[in-house]
Protein backbone atom coordinates (compact mmCIF):
# COMPACT_ATOMS: atom_id res chain seq x y z
CA UNK A 1 0.00 0.00 0.00
CA UNK A 2 0.96 3.64 -0.35
CA UNK A 3 0.64 5.13 3.13
CA UNK A 4 0.77 8.82 3.94
CA UNK A 5 1.62 9.48 7.60
CA UNK A 6 0.54 13.00 8.56
CA UNK A 7 2.39 14.19 11.68
CA UNK A 8 5.11 11.62 11.00
CA UNK A 9 7.76 13.49 13.05
CA UNK A 10 5.69 13.04 16.23
CA UNK A 11 5.63 10.58 19.14
CA UNK A 12 3.23 8.19 17.39
CA UNK A 13 3.77 9.16 13.76
CA UNK A 14 7.46 8.27 13.54
CA UNK A 15 7.18 4.67 14.85
CA UNK A 16 4.07 4.19 12.69
CA UNK A 17 5.94 5.29 9.57
CA UNK A 18 8.78 2.83 10.32
CA UNK A 19 6.31 0.01 10.98
CA UNK A 20 4.61 0.35 7.59
CA UNK A 21 7.97 0.84 5.85
CA UNK A 22 9.37 -2.30 7.51
CA UNK A 23 6.52 -4.45 6.20
CA UNK A 24 7.07 -3.22 2.65
CA UNK A 25 4.55 -0.41 2.21
CA UNK A 26 5.55 2.79 0.38
CA UNK A 27 5.57 5.47 3.10
CA UNK A 28 5.56 9.26 2.87
CA UNK A 29 5.73 11.44 5.98
CA UNK A 30 4.22 14.93 6.19
CA UNK A 31 5.08 17.30 9.04
CA UNK A 32 5.71 21.02 9.57
CA UNK A 33 7.72 20.58 12.82
CA UNK A 34 5.04 22.51 14.72
CA UNK A 35 5.65 20.31 17.77
CA UNK A 36 9.32 21.29 17.86
CA UNK A 37 8.23 24.94 17.73
CA UNK A 38 5.68 24.49 20.57
CA UNK A 39 8.41 22.89 22.70
CA UNK A 40 10.59 25.96 22.24
CA UNK A 41 7.70 28.31 23.00
CA UNK A 42 6.88 26.42 26.22
CA UNK A 43 10.54 26.07 27.24
CA UNK A 44 10.35 22.29 27.46
CA UNK A 45 12.22 19.36 25.89
CA UNK A 46 11.63 15.65 25.46
CA UNK A 47 13.58 13.60 28.03
CA UNK A 48 16.05 12.41 25.41
CA UNK A 49 16.97 14.38 22.35
CA UNK A 50 15.15 13.44 19.19
CA UNK A 51 17.16 13.42 15.97
CA UNK A 52 16.03 15.59 13.08
CA UNK A 53 13.52 13.92 10.78
CA UNK A 54 16.05 13.91 7.94
CA UNK A 55 18.61 12.10 10.08
CA UNK A 56 16.00 9.59 11.29
CA UNK A 57 15.00 8.82 7.71
CA UNK A 58 18.66 8.43 6.67
CA UNK A 59 19.39 6.12 9.62
CA UNK A 60 16.25 4.12 8.84
CA UNK A 61 17.47 3.61 5.28
CA UNK A 62 20.87 2.43 6.57
CA UNK A 63 19.31 0.08 9.11
CA UNK A 64 16.46 -1.34 7.01
CA UNK A 65 17.43 -0.70 3.41
CA UNK A 66 14.05 1.03 2.95
CA UNK A 67 13.29 4.59 1.92
CA UNK A 68 10.71 6.88 3.55
CA UNK A 69 9.70 9.98 1.60
CA UNK A 70 9.41 13.30 3.47
CA UNK A 71 7.28 16.35 2.64
CA UNK A 72 7.67 19.37 4.89
CA UNK A 73 4.66 21.65 5.10
CA UNK A 74 1.55 22.78 6.94
CA UNK A 75 -1.71 20.83 6.66
CA UNK A 76 -3.50 24.18 6.99
CA UNK A 77 -2.04 25.22 3.61
CA UNK A 78 -4.39 23.53 1.16
CA UNK A 79 -2.10 24.11 -1.83
CA UNK A 80 0.66 22.16 -0.08
CA UNK A 81 -1.78 19.39 0.90
CA UNK A 82 -3.17 19.16 -2.64
CA UNK A 83 0.35 18.95 -4.11
CA UNK A 84 1.25 16.08 -1.74
CA UNK A 85 -1.92 14.11 -2.53
CA UNK A 86 -1.62 14.70 -6.27
CA UNK A 87 2.00 13.50 -6.32
CA UNK A 88 1.88 10.62 -3.80
CA UNK A 89 -1.66 9.27 -4.46
CA UNK A 90 -1.99 7.39 -1.15
CA UNK A 91 -4.16 4.30 -0.65
CA UNK A 92 -4.41 5.10 3.06
CA UNK A 93 -3.76 8.24 5.09
CA UNK A 94 -2.88 7.96 8.78
CA UNK A 95 -3.68 11.37 10.24
CA UNK A 96 -1.77 12.21 13.45
CA UNK A 97 -0.90 15.79 12.43
CA UNK A 98 -2.70 17.85 15.06
CA UNK A 99 -1.98 19.79 18.26
CA UNK A 100 -2.44 16.97 20.82
CA UNK A 101 -2.39 18.63 24.25
CA UNK A 102 -5.38 19.57 26.41
CA UNK A 103 -3.38 21.91 28.72
CA UNK A 104 -1.79 23.61 25.68
CA UNK A 105 -5.26 24.39 24.31
CA UNK A 106 -6.49 25.75 27.67
CA UNK A 107 -3.66 28.30 28.15
CA UNK A 108 -5.29 31.27 26.47
CA UNK A 109 -7.72 32.43 23.80
CA UNK A 110 -4.83 32.34 21.30
CA UNK A 111 -3.94 28.74 22.14
CA UNK A 112 -7.58 27.59 21.98
CA UNK A 113 -8.15 29.29 18.62
CA UNK A 114 -4.81 28.03 17.29
CA UNK A 115 -5.58 24.45 18.35
CA UNK A 116 -9.03 24.39 16.80
CA UNK A 117 -7.85 26.16 13.63
CA UNK A 118 -4.82 23.90 13.22
CA UNK A 119 -6.73 20.68 13.86
CA UNK A 120 -10.08 21.37 12.21
CA UNK A 121 -8.78 23.23 9.13
CA UNK A 122 -5.92 20.76 8.61
CA UNK A 123 -8.40 17.86 8.70
CA UNK A 124 -10.78 19.65 6.31
CA UNK A 125 -7.93 20.21 3.85
CA UNK A 126 -7.09 16.50 4.00
CA UNK A 127 -10.75 15.61 3.34
CA UNK A 128 -10.93 17.93 0.33
CA UNK A 129 -7.59 16.66 -1.02
CA UNK A 130 -8.90 13.09 -0.78
CA UNK A 131 -12.11 14.02 -2.59
CA UNK A 132 -10.13 15.69 -5.39
CA UNK A 133 -7.24 13.26 -5.93
CA UNK A 134 -7.93 9.90 -4.21
CA UNK A 135 -11.69 9.52 -3.58
CA UNK A 136 -11.32 5.78 -2.91
CA UNK A 137 -8.51 6.14 -0.36
CA UNK A 138 -9.05 5.32 3.32
CA UNK A 139 -8.56 8.00 5.98
CA UNK A 140 -7.44 6.64 9.35
CA UNK A 141 -7.94 9.56 11.69
CA UNK A 142 -6.69 9.77 15.25
CA UNK A 143 -9.45 10.95 17.53
CA UNK A 144 -9.61 10.58 21.28
CA UNK A 145 -11.62 8.83 24.00
CA UNK A 146 -11.85 12.28 25.59
CA UNK A 147 -14.44 13.22 22.95
CA UNK A 148 -16.99 11.30 25.03
CA UNK A 149 -15.94 12.71 28.41
CA UNK A 150 -17.26 10.77 31.39
CA UNK A 151 -21.02 10.30 30.88
CA UNK A 152 -23.03 8.48 33.53
CA UNK A 153 -23.95 5.73 31.03
CA UNK A 154 -21.92 3.13 29.10
CA UNK A 155 -19.84 4.60 26.26
CA UNK A 156 -20.58 2.80 22.99
CA UNK A 157 -18.16 2.44 20.09
CA UNK A 158 -18.98 5.72 18.33
CA UNK A 159 -22.65 5.18 17.58
CA UNK A 160 -25.74 5.06 19.78
CA UNK A 161 -29.04 3.39 18.91
CA UNK A 162 -31.78 5.57 20.36
CA UNK A 163 -35.51 5.21 20.71
CA UNK A 164 -37.37 8.48 21.11
CA UNK A 165 -41.14 8.86 21.27
CA UNK A 166 -41.61 5.44 19.71
CA UNK A 167 -39.15 5.91 16.80
CA UNK A 168 -35.59 4.58 16.45
CA UNK A 169 -32.41 5.95 14.89
CA UNK A 170 -28.63 5.48 15.02
CA UNK A 171 -26.76 8.67 15.91
CA UNK A 172 -23.19 9.66 16.75
CA UNK A 173 -22.72 9.04 20.48
CA UNK A 174 -23.23 12.34 22.39
CA UNK A 175 -19.97 14.12 23.22
CA UNK A 176 -18.96 15.87 26.46
CA UNK A 177 -15.28 16.75 25.90
CA UNK A 178 -13.08 18.26 28.59
CA UNK A 179 -10.86 20.80 26.80
CA UNK A 180 -10.67 22.95 23.66
CA UNK A 181 -8.26 20.31 22.32
CA UNK A 182 -10.72 17.46 22.90
CA UNK A 183 -13.43 19.66 21.34
CA UNK A 184 -11.32 20.02 18.18
CA UNK A 185 -11.51 16.23 17.79
CA UNK A 186 -15.30 16.31 18.21
CA UNK A 187 -15.49 18.87 15.39
CA UNK A 188 -13.21 16.65 13.24
CA UNK A 189 -15.47 13.65 13.84
CA UNK A 190 -18.57 15.62 12.83
CA UNK A 191 -16.84 16.80 9.63
CA UNK A 192 -15.74 13.25 8.79
CA UNK A 193 -19.19 11.72 9.38
CA UNK A 194 -20.59 14.38 7.05
CA UNK A 195 -18.05 13.68 4.27
CA UNK A 196 -18.70 9.92 4.48
CA UNK A 197 -22.48 10.40 4.41
CA UNK A 198 -22.56 13.09 1.71
CA UNK A 199 -19.51 12.42 -0.50
CA UNK A 200 -19.16 8.69 0.07
CA UNK A 201 -15.69 9.08 1.61
CA UNK A 202 -14.41 6.16 3.71
CA UNK A 203 -12.87 6.85 7.10
CA UNK A 204 -11.96 5.17 10.36
CA UNK A 205 -12.04 7.38 13.45
CA UNK A 206 -9.83 5.91 16.15
CA UNK A 207 -10.96 7.24 19.51
CA UNK A 208 -7.71 6.59 21.25
CA UNK A 209 -7.07 6.54 25.00
CA UNK A 210 -3.90 7.85 26.67
CA UNK A 211 -0.81 6.22 25.11
CA UNK A 212 2.22 5.16 27.18
CA UNK A 213 5.45 3.47 26.22
CA UNK A 214 8.77 4.17 24.67
CA UNK A 215 9.93 1.25 22.57
CA UNK A 216 8.57 -0.35 19.42
CA UNK A 217 10.17 -3.08 17.29
CA UNK A 218 11.77 -0.39 15.13
CA UNK A 219 12.67 2.40 17.61
CA UNK A 220 15.03 0.03 19.46
CA UNK A 221 17.13 -0.64 16.36
CA UNK A 222 19.23 2.55 16.67
CA UNK A 223 19.46 5.58 19.01
CA UNK A 224 18.52 7.88 16.10
CA UNK A 225 15.25 5.98 15.70
CA UNK A 226 13.90 6.60 19.22
CA UNK A 227 10.64 8.45 19.56
CA UNK A 228 9.97 11.44 21.82
CA UNK A 229 9.13 11.19 25.53
CA UNK A 230 7.48 14.18 27.24
CA UNK A 231 6.99 14.47 30.98
CA UNK A 232 6.25 18.18 31.33
CA UNK A 233 2.91 19.69 32.38
CA UNK A 234 1.89 20.58 28.81
CA UNK A 235 2.77 17.59 26.61
CA UNK A 236 3.64 14.94 29.21
CA UNK A 237 0.92 12.36 29.75
CA UNK A 238 0.19 11.08 33.21
CA UNK A 239 2.19 7.82 33.34
CA UNK A 240 5.27 9.43 31.75
CA UNK A 241 5.08 12.20 34.32
CA UNK A 242 4.76 9.83 37.29
CA UNK A 243 7.73 7.73 36.08
CA UNK A 244 9.94 10.81 35.67
CA UNK A 245 8.91 12.08 39.10
CA UNK A 246 9.68 8.68 40.66
CA UNK A 247 13.06 8.53 38.91
CA UNK A 248 14.25 11.75 40.60
CA UNK A 249 12.65 11.15 43.99
CA UNK A 250 9.84 13.70 43.63
CA UNK A 251 6.28 13.08 44.80
CA UNK A 252 3.78 11.97 42.16
CA UNK A 253 1.49 14.82 41.06
CA UNK A 254 -1.98 13.29 41.38
CA UNK A 255 -4.57 15.91 40.40
CA UNK A 256 -7.56 16.00 42.77
CA UNK A 257 -8.30 12.70 44.52
CA UNK A 258 -7.03 10.62 41.58
CA UNK A 259 -10.27 8.71 40.96
CA UNK A 260 -10.52 10.06 37.36
CA UNK A 261 -10.56 7.00 35.09
CA UNK A 262 -9.32 6.86 31.50
CA UNK A 263 -8.60 4.25 28.83
CA UNK A 264 -4.88 3.51 28.22
CA UNK A 265 -2.81 1.61 25.67
CA UNK A 266 0.79 0.81 24.88
CA UNK A 267 2.41 2.58 21.90
CA UNK A 268 2.94 -0.88 20.35
CA UNK A 269 -0.84 -1.32 20.33
CA UNK A 270 -1.39 2.12 18.75
CA UNK A 271 0.67 0.89 15.82
CA UNK A 272 -1.03 -2.50 15.75
CA UNK A 273 -4.49 -0.85 15.76
CA UNK A 274 -3.62 1.56 12.95
CA UNK A 275 -2.22 -1.33 10.88
CA UNK A 276 -5.37 -3.41 11.53
CA UNK A 277 -7.52 -0.48 10.43
CA UNK A 278 -5.42 -0.06 7.26
CA UNK A 279 -5.58 -3.78 6.40
CA UNK A 280 -9.35 -3.99 7.01
CA UNK A 281 -10.76 -1.04 5.14
CA UNK A 282 -14.38 0.04 5.70
CA UNK A 283 -16.85 0.18 2.81
CA UNK A 284 -16.92 3.25 0.59
CA UNK A 285 -19.18 5.80 2.35
CA UNK A 286 -18.75 4.17 5.77
CA UNK A 287 -17.72 6.21 8.82
CA UNK A 288 -16.26 3.52 11.07
CA UNK A 289 -15.40 4.26 14.69
CA UNK A 290 -13.29 2.23 17.10
CA UNK A 291 -12.55 2.96 20.74
CA UNK A 292 -8.80 2.40 20.78
CA UNK A 293 -7.61 1.44 24.27
CA UNK A 294 -6.86 -1.83 25.98
CA UNK A 295 -7.25 -1.22 29.73
CA UNK A 296 -8.82 1.38 31.98
CA UNK A 297 -7.15 2.79 35.08
CA UNK A 298 -7.76 5.58 37.54
CA UNK A 299 -4.96 8.08 38.05
CA UNK A 300 -4.48 6.58 41.50
CA UNK A 301 -4.17 3.05 40.02
CA UNK A 302 -1.27 4.37 37.93
CA UNK A 303 0.33 6.11 40.91
CA UNK A 304 0.15 2.82 42.84
CA UNK A 305 1.77 0.91 39.96
CA UNK A 306 4.59 3.47 39.71
CA UNK A 307 5.12 3.42 43.50
CA UNK A 308 5.41 -0.38 43.41
CA UNK A 309 7.85 -0.24 40.51
CA UNK A 310 9.91 2.45 42.27
CA UNK A 311 10.05 0.27 45.37
CA UNK A 312 11.34 -2.67 43.27
CA UNK A 313 14.03 -0.32 41.91
CA UNK A 314 15.01 0.78 45.43
CA UNK A 315 13.49 4.27 45.07
CA UNK A 316 11.35 6.09 47.61
CA UNK A 317 8.14 7.41 46.09
CA UNK A 318 5.18 9.25 47.63
CA UNK A 319 2.01 10.83 46.27
CA UNK A 320 1.04 14.53 46.43
CA UNK A 321 -2.65 15.25 46.02
CA UNK A 322 -2.66 18.60 44.17
CA UNK A 323 -5.72 20.80 43.77
CA UNK A 324 -6.97 19.69 40.34
CA UNK A 325 -5.98 22.35 37.77
CA UNK A 326 -8.56 20.89 35.37
CA UNK A 327 -12.31 20.91 35.56
CA UNK A 328 -13.08 17.19 35.34
CA UNK A 329 -15.24 14.70 37.20
CA UNK A 330 -13.82 12.56 39.96
CA UNK A 331 -15.59 9.47 41.44
CA UNK A 332 -17.42 9.00 38.13
CA UNK A 333 -18.91 6.02 36.28
CA UNK A 334 -16.75 4.73 33.40
CA UNK A 335 -17.52 1.76 31.18
CA UNK A 336 -16.49 2.07 27.54
CA UNK A 337 -16.96 -0.62 24.89
CA UNK A 338 -13.72 -1.44 23.05
CA UNK A 339 -14.30 -4.67 21.20
CA UNK A 340 -14.04 -3.59 17.53
CA UNK A 341 -10.26 -3.74 17.23
CA UNK A 342 -10.03 -6.95 19.24
CA UNK A 343 -12.53 -8.48 16.77
CA UNK A 344 -10.16 -7.42 13.97
CA UNK A 345 -7.35 -9.33 15.72
CA UNK A 346 -5.71 -6.95 18.22
CA UNK A 347 -3.74 -8.80 20.89
CA UNK A 348 -3.30 -6.27 23.70
CA UNK A 349 0.04 -5.50 25.32
CA UNK A 350 -0.95 -4.97 28.95
CA UNK A 351 0.55 -2.68 31.57
CA UNK A 352 2.28 -5.43 33.52
CA UNK A 353 4.90 -4.90 36.24
CA UNK A 354 7.58 -5.76 33.67
CA UNK A 355 6.33 -3.06 31.30
CA UNK A 356 6.28 -0.42 34.06
CA UNK A 357 9.73 -1.51 35.29
CA UNK A 358 11.19 -1.29 31.76
CA UNK A 359 9.80 2.22 31.28
CA UNK A 360 11.11 3.31 34.67
CA UNK A 361 14.56 1.91 33.80
CA UNK A 362 14.52 3.87 30.54
CA UNK A 363 13.66 7.06 32.42
CA UNK A 364 16.17 6.44 35.24
CA UNK A 365 18.93 6.12 32.62
CA UNK A 366 18.21 9.77 31.70
CA UNK A 367 17.38 11.09 35.15
CA UNK A 368 20.12 13.75 35.12
CA UNK A 369 18.26 15.39 32.23
CA UNK A 370 14.95 15.67 34.09
CA UNK A 371 13.83 19.28 34.61
CA UNK A 372 11.90 19.25 37.88
CA UNK A 373 10.45 22.73 37.19
CA UNK A 374 7.91 21.20 34.80
CA UNK A 375 6.28 18.93 37.37
CA UNK A 376 3.89 21.54 38.78
CA UNK A 377 0.94 22.18 36.43
CA UNK A 378 0.90 25.77 35.15
CA UNK A 379 -2.35 25.78 33.18
CA UNK A 380 -5.65 26.05 35.05
CA UNK A 381 -8.97 25.34 33.33
CA UNK A 382 -10.72 28.10 35.34
CA UNK A 383 -9.17 31.29 36.66
CA UNK A 384 -10.95 31.54 40.05
Ligand code: NAD
Nearest residue numbers: 007009010011012032034035074075096097098100208211
Ligand atom coordinates in the same frame (compact mmCIF):
# COMPACT_ATOMS: atom_id res chain seq x y z
P1 NAD B 1 2.83 14.77 18.55
O1 NAD B 1 2.63 16.20 18.88
O2 NAD B 1 4.05 14.10 19.04
O3 NAD B 1 2.71 14.55 16.98
C1 NAD B 1 1.91 15.35 16.15
C2 NAD B 1 2.75 15.75 14.95
O4 NAD B 1 1.92 16.49 14.04
C3 NAD B 1 3.93 16.67 15.31
O5 NAD B 1 5.13 16.16 14.76
C4 NAD B 1 3.54 18.01 14.70
O6 NAD B 1 4.66 18.76 14.27
C5 NAD B 1 2.64 17.59 13.55
N1 NAD B 1 1.66 18.63 13.17
C6 NAD B 1 0.78 19.27 13.97
N2 NAD B 1 0.08 20.18 13.27
C7 NAD B 1 0.51 20.09 11.99
C8 NAD B 1 0.17 20.77 10.78
N3 NAD B 1 -0.75 21.74 10.76
N4 NAD B 1 0.81 20.43 9.65
C9 NAD B 1 1.75 19.43 9.63
N5 NAD B 1 2.12 18.77 10.75
C10 NAD B 1 1.50 19.09 11.91
O7 NAD B 1 1.51 14.01 19.09
P2 NAD B 1 1.26 12.46 19.32
O8 NAD B 1 1.24 12.20 20.78
O9 NAD B 1 2.12 11.66 18.42
O10 NAD B 1 -0.25 12.35 18.83
C11 NAD B 1 -0.55 12.09 17.46
C12 NAD B 1 -2.07 12.16 17.28
O11 NAD B 1 -2.72 11.19 18.09
C13 NAD B 1 -2.68 13.50 17.65
O12 NAD B 1 -3.72 13.81 16.72
C14 NAD B 1 -3.26 13.25 19.01
O13 NAD B 1 -4.34 14.11 19.26
C15 NAD B 1 -3.69 11.80 18.92
N6 NAD B 1 -3.72 11.12 20.21
C16 NAD B 1 -2.58 11.02 20.97
C17 NAD B 1 -2.63 10.35 22.19
C18 NAD B 1 -1.41 10.22 23.07
O14 NAD B 1 -1.56 9.79 24.23
N7 NAD B 1 -0.21 10.54 22.59
C19 NAD B 1 -3.83 9.78 22.63
C20 NAD B 1 -4.97 9.91 21.83
C21 NAD B 1 -4.90 10.57 20.62
Ligand code: USQ
Nearest residue numbers: 100102144145146208209210237238241253254255260299
Ligand atom coordinates in the same frame (compact mmCIF):
# COMPACT_ATOMS: atom_id res chain seq x y z
N1 USQ C 1 -3.19 13.86 35.58
C1 USQ C 1 -2.76 13.84 36.89
N2 USQ C 1 -1.49 14.25 37.16
C2 USQ C 1 -0.63 14.66 36.18
C3 USQ C 1 -1.07 14.68 34.85
C4 USQ C 1 -2.36 14.27 34.59
O1 USQ C 1 -3.51 13.48 37.82
O2 USQ C 1 0.51 15.03 36.51
C5 USQ C 1 -4.55 13.40 35.26
C6 USQ C 1 -5.42 14.41 34.52
O3 USQ C 1 -6.06 15.28 35.41
C7 USQ C 1 -6.37 13.51 33.73
C8 USQ C 1 -5.55 12.26 33.48
O4 USQ C 1 -4.44 12.30 34.36
O5 USQ C 1 -7.46 13.16 34.53
C9 USQ C 1 -5.03 12.13 32.05
O6 USQ C 1 -4.28 13.30 31.73
P1 USQ C 1 -3.15 13.28 30.60
O7 USQ C 1 -2.48 14.60 30.61
O8 USQ C 1 -2.31 12.07 30.76
O9 USQ C 1 -4.01 13.04 29.29
P2 USQ C 1 -5.04 13.95 28.50
O10 USQ C 1 -4.97 15.37 28.88
O11 USQ C 1 -6.39 13.29 28.61
O12 USQ C 1 -4.51 13.83 27.00
C10 USQ C 1 -3.80 12.69 26.53
C11 USQ C 1 -3.09 13.09 25.23
C12 USQ C 1 -4.16 13.46 24.19
C13 USQ C 1 -5.15 12.32 24.04
C14 USQ C 1 -5.76 11.91 25.39
C15 USQ C 1 -6.55 10.64 25.30
O13 USQ C 1 -2.23 14.20 25.47
O14 USQ C 1 -3.51 13.71 22.92
O15 USQ C 1 -6.19 12.71 23.17
O16 USQ C 1 -4.68 11.63 26.31
S1 USQ C 1 -7.97 10.67 26.35
O17 USQ C 1 -7.56 11.01 27.70
O18 USQ C 1 -8.57 9.36 26.30
O19 USQ C 1 -8.86 11.70 25.83
